[in-house]
Amino acid sequence: MSFVFSHVTKRFGSVVAIDDVSMRFEPGLIYAMIGPNGAGKSTLVNMAAGSYSVTAGSILLDDQPLQHLKKHQIAQAGVARTYQNIRLFDQMTVLDNLEVALAAADLRHTWREVLAPGYARQAATRRRQVCLQYLREFDLDDAADAHAELLPYGRQRMLEIARALVAGPRVLLLDEPAAGLNSAETESLKHRLLRLRRPDRVMIVIEHDMELVMSLSDRIYVLHHGALLFGGTPHEVQANRDVQEAYLGTDDDLDAIHELARNRRAGRRLRDETGAVRHPA
Amino acid sequence: MASVSLAPGRARAGLRLMRLLPVAVVLVLIALLPQAGLYYVRLADDVLIYILLGMGLNLVIGYAGLLDLGFVAFYAVGAYTYALLASPQFGIHWPFLVILPIGAALAACFGILLGIPVLPLRGDYLAIVTLGFGEIIRILLNNMNSVTGGPQGVMMIDTPKIAGLALVSPRGFYWLLLGLCVVIGVLVLRLERSILGKAWAAIREDQDAARGIGIDTVRVKLAAFAISAAIGGLAGVIFASFQRYVSPESFTFNESILIVLIIVIGGVGNILGVITGAVALIVLPEVLRGVAQYRMMAFGFTLAALIVLRPQGLVPRSFGPARLMRWLFAA
Numbered sequence: 218m219s220f221v222f223s224h225v226t227k228r229f230g231s232v233v234a235i236d237d238v239s240m241r242f243e244p245g246l247i248y249a250m251i252g253p254n255g256a257g258k259s260t261l262v263n264m265a266a267g268s269y270s271v272t273a274g275s276i277l278l279d280d281q282p283l284q285h286l287k288k289h290q291i292a293q294a295g296v297a298r299t300y301q302n303i304r305l306f307d308q309m310t311v312l313d314n315l316e317v318a319l320a321a322a323d324l325r326h327t328w329r330e331v332l333a334p335g336y337a338r339q340a341a342t343r344r345r346q347v348c349l350q351y352l353r354e355f356d357l358d359d360a361a362d363a364h365a366e367l368l369p370y371g372r373q374r375m376l377e378i379a380r381a382l383v384a385g386p387r388v389l390l391l392d393e394p395a396a397g398l399n400s401a402e403t404e405s406l407k408h409r410l411l412r413l414r415r416p417d418r419v420m421i422v423i424e425h426d427m428e429l430v431m432s433l434s435d436r437i438y439v440l441h442h443g444a445l446l447f448g449g450t451p452h453e454v455q456a457n458r459d460v461q462e463a464y465l466g467t468d469d470d471l472d473a474i475h476e477l478a479r480n481r482r483a484g485r486r487l488r489d490e491t492g493a494v495r496h497p498a
Numbered sequence: 499m500a501s502v503s504l505a506p507g508r509a510r511a512g513l514r515l516m517r518l519l520p521v522a523v524v525l526v527l528i529a530l531l532p533q534a535g536l537y538y539v540r541l542a543d544d545v546l547i548y549i550l551l552g553m554g555l556n557l558v559i560g561y562a563g564l565l566d567l568g569f570v571a572f573y574a575v576g577a578y579t580y581a582l583l584a585s586p587q588f589g590i591h592w593p594f595l596v597i598l599p600i601g602a603a604l605a606a607c608f609g610i611l612l613g614i615p616v617l618p619l620r621g622d623y624l625a626i627v628t629l630g631f632g633e634i635i636r637i638l639l640n641n642m643n644s645v646t647g648g649p650q651g652v653m654m655i656d657t658p659k660i661a662g663l664a665l666v667s668p669r670g671f672y673w674l675l676l677g678l679c680v681v682i683g684v685l686v687l688r689l690e691r692s693i694l695g696k697a698w699a700a701i702r703e704d705q706d707a708a709r710g711i712g713i714d715t716v717r718v719k720l721a722a723f724a725i726s727a728a729i730g731g732l733a734g735v736i737f738a739s740f741q742r743y744v745s746p747e748s749f750t751f752n753e754s755i756l757i758v759l760i761i762v763i764g765g766v767g768n769i770l771g772v773i774t775g776a777v778a779l780i781v782l783p784e785v786l787r788g789v790a791q792y793r794m795m796a797f798g799f800t801l802a803a804l805i806v807l808r809p810q811g812l813v814p815r816s817f818g819p820a821r822l823m824r825w826l827f828a829a
Binding site: 293297316 | 704
């Protein structure tokens with residue numbers, strides 16, 4: 218299995234958001250994409266998931282180009298994502314939020330479900346069992362019948378990740394999964410994400426929490442102004458002078474990070490980001 | 499001790515009986531209604547037709563969350579299908595039970611025909627285009643003189659026969675409509691609970707996120723339009739066979755609005771809401787005959803008051819048939 222960005226470029230009008238980025242993702246590993254705001258991380262995720270078109274280059278899943286597929290076809294091909302701003306089906310129950318993620322495979326049997334009560338019961342039970350297993354994994358089983366909008370913020374984040382997992386994706390894109398979580402929630406998120414590693418699954422996490430990034434990921438891609446600056450293990454990234462200077466180290470960029478941090482809810486993350494600079498592990 | 503522990507049990511049993519009583523009364527009323535005067539049976543027929551229409555439109559508005567203001571077009575397609583295939587207009591006299599599925603299928607085709615251009619639209623824009631579609635169909639019927647008889651409509655439509663039995667009185671139609679309402683009601687309920695129903699709900703909540711989990715929103719929306727239109731077509735076939743006369747006048751924009759109102763006032767996305775809404779909106783103007791010339795004004799005020807006081811509708815979405823059953827039997 219392979220997931221590859223090959224010379225991907227994205228232009229919005231005259232603005233070049235992503236400039237000729239090539240990345241390779243191996244299954245079984247957790248990748249982090251880091252870089253200051255505007256570096257193009259979310260743009261890459263949006264292109265991979267089909268939310269944005271690809272201006273040039275290609276995104277390949279097992280050598281199959283994804284960039285010409287429709288969004289739902291990309292999802293059906295095995296690419297699942299979460300969103301920077303949580304997007305759940307608010308008025309549906311927690312369980313239904315997961316069940317509906319199995320729709321792509323089950324929709325073709327709708328008429329059997331409607332006309333044959335036995336089959337319908339069987340299909341519903343099968344779906345429920347799969348979903349309950351994920352709900353348990355994310356400690357959400359006690360809230361299965363609650364409307365998603367009623368969950369506290371941290372649990373909504375977990376539900377969104379669970380929904381992305383239900384259909385068994387081969388590529389899991391997590392856009393700032395720790396945003397807005399407190400430190401205990403972030404810690405448990407880390408352990409859950411580590412458990413989600415599969416030999417046939419690529420995991421890609423966009424994250425600003427450097428402590429989390431360093432302890433979670435096997436490989437890190439550093440983006441800067443829409444270009445790929447560096448790729449390597451957390452150790453290599455921390456030791457790399459270019460990265461330190463261009464992204465983390467110089468005073469100008471530190472200012473940018475401070476600015477960025479002010480716009481975020483948790484002041485804690487500011488310490489993490491700058492802390493990672495000053496005290497490389 | 500024994501009497502202490504028995505008392506709540508008895509109270510519960512009494513409570514259950516109290517709750518079942520209205521159900522029994524309603525069932526008896528439904529069974530005895532045809533014995534009432536023709537005026538009442540005709541009124542009940544009207545209510546049942548609008549329940550059918552409401553259930554159909556509710557799939558699109560209530561479940562998939564797409565505001566369709568041209569639903570009457572599918573009602574018209576069904577009605578004219580029967581009118582043209584069972585009348586002296588072309589000398590064709592096909593049996594009712596053959597035309598019933600044809601009318602539904604034809605309406606479903608029109609549903610897809612409407613669905614395709616409006617797929618990318620939502621909210622107000624969707625409402626405007628569907629409204630236009632409804633008007634186009636009505637004007638077509640009005641102007642295609644050679645086929646539809648134009649403004650004069652189609653007359654002397656055949657009396658429907660089911661298993662050799664001619665349906666002539668409103669009483670016969672009462673049972674036909676009641677049976678069809680039950681069948682369609684069960685189908686709609688099962689659709690709501692199926693994976694398609696959940697996909698509709700997901701589209702209603704967040705169309706983009708629905709695509710993101712692999713739902714082909716195009717096909718799922720078209721399914722809503724087609725099934726909804728098919729139910730409208732069924733209602734149309736029965737309407738034409740009941741009236742034995744159709745003209746474009748029966749399919750104006752007002753009719754679409756009335757069906758939308760039934761859903762909104764009754765409770766969006768809920769079969770019990772549709773039933774309540776249809777009973778309220780069809781019976782109310784009749785009750786208000788007492789105030790003669792102020793009738794429509796009183797009707798309007800009542801509707802406005804209902805919307806202001808109960809924006810979620812008479813029956814909230816959460817109080818569905820399953821909740822009702824649990825409430826009745828699990829006390």
